[in-house]
Amino acid sequence: MSTQEPISASFAPSGASASPAPFIEPGATQPTHGANRLLPLALAALGVVYGDIGTSPLYAIKECFHGLHALPVTPTNILGVLSLVFWALTVVVTLKYVLFIMRADNDGEGGIFALLALLRDGARDGAPRQVPGSDDTTPGGTAKPAPAPAVSRFRRLLPVVGIFGAALLYGDGVITPAISVLSAVEGLEVATEAAAPFVLPITIGVLVGLFMAQRHGTERIGRVFGPVMVVWFAAIAALGLVAALRNPQVFAAISPTYAVRFFIENNLHGIVVLGSVVLCITGGEALYADMGHFGARPIRLSWMAVVFPALMCNYLGQGAMLLADPALSFNPFFALVPRPLLYPMVALSTVATVIASQAMISGVYSLTQQGIQLGFVPRMRIIHTSEETRGQIYLPGVNWLLMIACVGLVLAFRESSRLAGAYGIAVTATMGMTSLLYYAVARQRWGWRAWQALPLVALFLAFDAAFLSANLLKIMDGGWFTLLLAIGIMVLMLTWRDGRAALSVRFAAASVPFGTFLDGVRRTKPLRVPGTAVFMSVNPTGTPLPLLHHYKHNHTLHQTVVLLTIVAEPSPFVPRPDRLVVHNLGEGFHRMVARYGFMQTPRVPELVQLAAARGLPMRMETTTFFVGRETLLIGSGNRMAGWRKALFAFMSRNAWNATTFFGIPPGRVIEIGAQVEL
Numbered sequence: 310m311s312t313q314e315p316i317s318a319s320f321a322p323s324g325a326s327a328s329p330a331p332f333i334e335p336g337a338t339q340p341t342h343g344a345n346r347l348l349p350l351a352l353a354a355l356g357v358v359y360g361d362i363g364t365s366p367l368y369a370i371k372e373c374f375h376g377l378h379a380l381p382v383t384p385t386n387i388l389g390v391l392s393l394v395f396w397a398l399t400v401v402v403t404l405k406y407v408l409f410i411m412r413a414d415n416d417g418e419g420g421i422f423a424l425l426a427l428l429r430d431g432a433r434d435g436a437p438r439q440v441p442g443s444d445d446t447t448p449g450g451t452a453k454p455a456p457a458p459a460v461s462r463f464r465r466l467l468p469v470v471g472i473f474g475a476a477l478l479y480g481d482g483v484i485t486p487a488i489s490v491l492s493a494v495e496g497l498e499v500a501t502e503a504a505a506p507f508v509l510p511i512t513i514g515v516l517v518g519l520f521m522a523q524r525h526g527t528e529r530i531g532r533v534f535g536p537v538m539v540v541w542f543a544a545i546a547a548l549g550l551v552a553a554l555r556n557p558q559v560f561a562a563i564s565p566t567y568a569v570r571f572f573i574e575n576n577l578h579g580i581v582v583l584g585s586v587v588l589c590i591t592g593g594e595a596l597y598a599d600m601g602h603f604g605a606r607p608i609r610l611s612w613m614a615v616v617f618p619a620l621m622c623n624y625l626g627q628g629a630m631l632l633a634d635p636a637l638s639f640n641p642f643f644a645l646v647p648r649p650l651l652y653p654m655v656a657l658s659t660v661a662t663v664i665a666s667q668a669m670i671s672g673v674y675s676l677t678q679q680g681i682q683l684g685f686v687p688r689m690r691i692i693h694t695s696e697e698t699r700g701q702i703y704l705p706g707v708n709w710l711l712m713i714a715c716v717g718l719v720l721a722f723r724e725s726s727r728l729a730g731a732y733g734i735a736v737t738a739t740m741g742m743t744s745l746l747y748y749a750v751a752r753q754r755w756g757w758r759a760w761q762a763l764p765l766v767a768l769f770l771a772f773d774a775a776f777l778s779a780n781l782l783k784i785m786d787g788g789w790f791t792l793l794l795a796i797g798i799m800v801l802m803l804t805w806r807d808g809r810a811a812l813s814v815r816f817a818a819a820s821v822p823f824g825t826f827l828d829g830v831r832r833t834k835p836l837r838v839p840g841t842a843v844f845m846s847v848n849p850t851g852t853p854l855p856l857l858h859h860y861k862h863n864h865t866l867h868q869t870v871v872l873l874t875i876v877a878e879p880s881p882f883v884p885r886p887d888r889l890v891v892h893n894l895g896e897g898f899h900r901m902v903a904r905y906g907f908m909q910t911p912r913v914p915e916l917v918q919l920a921a922a923r924g925l926p927m928r929m930e931t932t933t934f935f936v937g938r939e940t941l942l943i944g945s946g947n948r949m950a951g952w953r954k955a956l957f958a959f960m961s962r963n964a965w966n967a968t969t970f971f972g973i974p975p976g977r978v979i980e981i982g983a984q985v986e987l
Contacts, residue, residue: 350607351614355542356534358599358608359616360665361485361592362402363538366545366620367492367642367658369394370627372585372729374638378783380575380582382635384558389571389579391562391628393586397772398617401740405769406596407612410743411605413750418881418908419600421478421739422679424746425471426880426907427754467749469803472685474742475676476798478594480735480791482673483711485591486666487718488732490515492725493658496643496651512719519663520712523670523703524692534664539615541661544654546619548645549626556629584779587733589624592665594739598672670711674704675908682877682907684809685802687964691910722787731787733780735795741773801960807949808957812939813847815985816854823872823894826852830896835866837897841932842867843913849874849902855935855981867933869926872900873916875971881908889919899925912972934978936967939985 355363373380373390380386415423491512497504553559561567572579596608627641637644646654680686692703722728744766751762780788846853853872860866872894883904892900901920905911913934920927941958943951968978 347607347610350603351610352535352539354535354599354603354607354611355538355615356536356664357668357671358595358603359538359592359611360534360661360668361489361595362590363542363592363616363620364489364493364658364662364665365589365591366549366623366627367496367662368488368725368729369585369588370624370631370641371638372588372726373582374631374641375726378578378581378585378786379638380578382631382638384632385567385570385574387628387631388559388562388567389575390582390586391559391624392565392567393571393583394589394624395563395621396565396568397586397590397776398620400768401590401772402593402596403612403617405740405744405772406593407609409765409769410597410747411600411608413747414600414605416880416882416906417600417604420598420676421471421474421594421743421746422676422683422907423881424743424750425467427750428467428746467746469799470742470745472802472806473795473799474739474746475680475685476795476802477735477739477742477791478676479673479798480794481591481594481732481739482669482676483714483718483794484728484732484735484791485669486516486519486662486711487715487722488725488728489662489665490519490659491719491728493655493662495725496640496655496658498640509719509723513716515659515663516666516715516719517712519666520670520708520715523708524705534667537660538664541657542615542619544657545623547622549619549623552626552629552645553622556632558632559625559628562625562628580775580779581782582779583776584733584783585729587737587776587780588729589620590740591732591736594736594743595668595672597743599668670708673707673711674702677704677707678702678910679907680802682905682909684877685806687805687960688967688970689965690969718790727787729787731790733776733783734788734791737773737777737780738795741770741777744769744773801956804949804953804956805960807953808961811949812985816847817851819854820848820851821857823850823852826857827894827896827898830866830898835860835864837866837868839931840867841869841871841927843871843873843932843934845934845936846872846874849876849900853935854983855937858981858983859935866897868897870898871920871925871927872898873903873913874901875903875905875911878904878906880906882906883909885919889916889923891920891923891925901925914972914974929974929977932977934968934973936973936978936980938980938982940982941985 370390374382374386380390411419413419413424413427415427491508494508494512494515497508497511575582596612600608623642623645626645630637630641630644634644643651643654677686677689678691681688681691689704689706692705718728718731722731747769748762748766751757751766752759784792842859844853844856844859856870856872883906888904890902890904892902894900901916903911903916914929917927917929917932939961941954941961943954943958949957967973968975
């Protein structure tokens with residue numbers, strides 16, 4: 310069997326992390342959020358973090374009284390729904406995310422993958438770092454420490470929980486643009502029924518334009534996101550407050566007794582409607598996922614000072630309008646708007662939903678980048694659209710797939726009400742998984758006792774489970790789409806992870822300890838040619854298989870031979886000074902181990918510069934890079950099912966070119982191909 314070492318395996322999946330967060334350019338460091346930047350960052354957070362939850366009033370109340378499982382528009386039901394909305398925002402968003410979950414940061418970064426990375430990193434604290442696929446000796450030939458004892462079954466399930474949560478976020482990224490833009494454009498029907506035939510074409514036009522503009526980056530438009538959302542929150546707060554003051558009875562809904570009475574009177578139907586109430590907290594996960602970009606303090610300030618009060622004013626105003634005229638239930642949000650302001654409000658709503666959609670699209674880009682770094686997603690083309698601002702990345706393949714999925718959703722469901730069932734499951738399931746991972750972090754990372762962590766997480770899970778159970782009752786109303794999409798993405802992620810692990814085992818079996826290889830070089834003294842050769846390696850201690858193949862067939866070596874391993878760390882960022890370690894192995898051999906955080910993209914030219922600064926004689930114009938390219942053959946070995954092997958082989962063939970992904974000049978690369986039986 311001939312084998313080789315694949316370049317895509319040069320990332321050791323040593324951790325996992327999450328959700329949508331910014332990229333940092335090589336050499337940069339994480340920003341510090343001083344007091345003088347608190348207000349500007351809080352303003353910016355309004356445009357990115359709160360776009361999704363800030364546009365929820367467009368459809369949340371409407372779905373309770375005009376959706377597929379609408380309630381009778383009675384005072385008891387109106388006050389009960391408003392009470393549920395208030396306590397959902399208070400407990401799930403304010404208490405859970407703002408006060409507690411945001412404390413679980415990974416070097417300032419948040420999101421479900423970052424939460425999972427905290428567990429993996431914590432499991433290795435005080436233990437030697439192991440890289441999957443490495444051989445049995447260190448560079449000096451000494452035995453490595455024995456592997457750590459097996460982890461508990463619960464710990465083994467945590468990566469699967471994190472991956473499924475990430476897959477659900479992909480579903481959220483597909484549904485958010487579709488339902489948000491569609492619900493905003495549906496406001497035209499309030500102005501005139503003649504606009505009904507134009508709702509779908511306008512929605513599709515807005516979505517297509519949004520995705521086509523992604524290649525330009527969001528830096529320029531991002532400058533106006535915050536101010537536009539300030540206008541949005543001010544408008545919805547003013548409209549709602551005016552209506553609520555006309556009918557002060559709605560303020561009584563703050564009492565939880567109305568929520569209790571609501572369930573007593575509606576029984577099972579009340580639980581079903583709870584699946585519509587959850588729409589008021591969609592986007593709550595973004596508070597945690599975008600924490601690294603803005604910092605916890607600005608996000609908390611924006612929520613407490615602007616977003617929470619504005620949302621509640623608008624929800625109470627919609628309730629007041631329904632108390633006055635139950636016939637307005639078909640669109641209570643736009644019923645708040647005076648007719649002369651209706652068209653401007655539709656325009657403002659559309660802009661606000663575009664901003665909310667942009668935040669989710671950017672989040673999917675970042676999530677994909679993290680998945681690539683951590684070994685869950687095949688390499689894809691990543692374009693950095695800004696040289697100054699971190700987080701400005703564009704993935705063409707992901708972008709067009711998202712556009713097709715969003716337009717397809719709009720054409721298939723045709724109404725925002727029909728999309729609501731698909732939306733709720735993605736949100737509530739992700740929130741429940743975040744609660745489980747938070748419990749694991751509190752117990753294993755922070756050392757909390759069960760009696761300290763369990764009551765708090767039980768409260769979170771009580772809300773998460775109630776909302777998720779209610780949405781599961783609506784699977785046939787659209788929830789099937791979210792589950793099908795998330796399961797499909799999870800299968801792809803797990804297949805890629807397991808396939809790379811299986812290949813690592815095959816490569817490790819065919820590898821040779823570097824001490825043995827170096828002894829052979831000393832004995833045979835092969836011809837050395839001028840220049841530098843770099844061999845990419847998954848293993849920071851062994852001998853790269855492309856080097857073995859090259860030496861076996863050519864019987865020559867360059868004067869300087871560099872063994873390069875790039876390791877993905879379970880932290881989001883690795884500072885430039887700590888990014889590269891160079892070891893002199895003797896006989897002209899050097900080993901370079903580059904460490905990148907899961908929010909960073911490796912660039913080989915940068916590593917050459919860092920190596921030269923550390924005294925290693927390397928220049929791009931005299932360096933040749935040897936990379937592997939394997940052809941996978943489907944065999945009968947290992948435990949992977951045949952269809953998963955075929956799927957992995959297909960993903961491997963279509964992964965983005967490693968040379969371009971790592972920024973290696975194509976003219977400096979030699980590929981060594983081989984067939985590998987999986």
